Amino acid sequence: MLADHFPLLGLRVRTPRLELRLPDDDQLAALAELAAGGIHEPDTMPFLHPFTDAPPDVVARSVVQHHYRARGELGPDKWTLPLTVLSGGTVVGTQGLNAAEFSVTLEVGSGSWLGRDHQGKGIGTEMRAAVLHLAFAGLGAEIARSESFDGNPASAGVSRRLGYADDGTARHAVGGRCRTGHRFVLTREAWERHRTVDVTIDGLEPCLPLLGADGPPT
Template sequence: MFVHKIDHELSLKLAGPEDAEALFQLTDGSRIYLREWLPWLDSTKTVEDTKSFIQSGRRGFSENKSMTTMVIYNSVIVGTAGFNEIDHTNKIVKIGYWLGQEFQGKGIMTRVAKALTDYALLEMNMNRVEIGVAEGNEKSAAIPKRLGFKEEGRIRCAEWLYDHYVDHTIYGILADEWQK
C-alpha cells in the first residue's frame, strides 16, 4: 500500500475499497463546486461509481501507468491528487488534483503538488512534471505558478466540460530547474 507522509497534518494514500464511502461523500458534498472544472461529476452518482474509480486507480498503479492517491488532511479525506499519466520512456509525469470545497484556501494542494513533484523528480528520477489547467481556473493555475513551473503553452479544446470545450494551459518544470 502506497502512503506518503508530507508533513504532520498531510499525507497521500492509495485509495482502497474501504475508502469509497468517504470519498463519495466528499465528492457529493462538493458536487456543484467541482462541476465547474471537472468533467466526471455527472457520471459519479453512487458509491459504486467511486469504487470503480478506486479500482481503476489501483489498476493504473499496479501497471505503473498512473498513481491516484487520496489527500489526507488531519486524518480526513479532503481530495485526490496524483499522476494522471506516467511516461517512463520520456520520463514525464502529469499531475492532476482536486480538493473538496470546504478545504480550499489552506495551502493543502500547493503542499501536495510540491510533494508529488519532489517524488517524481527525486524518487522516480523523472525529468519533467506537467500540470494542465483549464483556462479560467485561476485557483488551480496558482499552484504550479507558486511552485515555479513555467507556462509553456495552450492546448485548444483540450477537454469537454458538459456542454462546451475548455482550453488548457500547460505548466511544466524540469528536474534541473526543480533542484535549483
C-alpha cells in the same frame, strides 16, 4: 498481507500536515462521499472529464470505479496513481500522478481535487509538492506537466508557486463546449530551486518496478 502482492498499498508520502496513500476501503468511501458533497461551483467545470456533472450517487460511484480501474490497469508502460490525501487523519481530497512509458520519457503528469470545505488553506500546494517530490526525488523524473482551464486560477496559482513555466495552450471538447487549457511544465532544475515543503516517502522501493522507474539518479 495484500501489500506483499501489490506494494503500492504500502506507499506513504508525507508532508508536515498531510499523508498521501492509496486508500483503504473506508478511506475510499469517505473520498467518494466528499466528491458527492461538491468540489466546485455548479456553473464551473474544472475537469477534462466532467465526472462531477452527475447526481451525487453517480459521482460517488465514479470515484470508487476510477480507483479500482487505476489499480487494475497499472503497469510499467502506463500508470495512474490516485493517491488519497489525508489531513489529521481526515480525507480531504485526491492527488494523482500519471505517466506513460516512464522508463523512456522520465515525465509525469498530475491531477487533483479537494472537497470544498478544504479549499483555500494551502493544501492544494502542499499535496502537489508531495507528489512532485515523489516524482523527482523518488522515481527519478526529469519533467512534470500540468494543465488547467480558463476560470481555474487556483490550479494555475499552485503550478506557478511550485516553479512551473508556461507551456502553451490546448483546446479540448468538454461537455459539448470548446475549452482552453493552459499548459505548464516543470523541469528537475526548476523543481529543485522552488522546493519549500519537507516531504518523506516510505515504502517506495518495492513499487519502483511497477512504475517502470529506477529511482533517482545517483
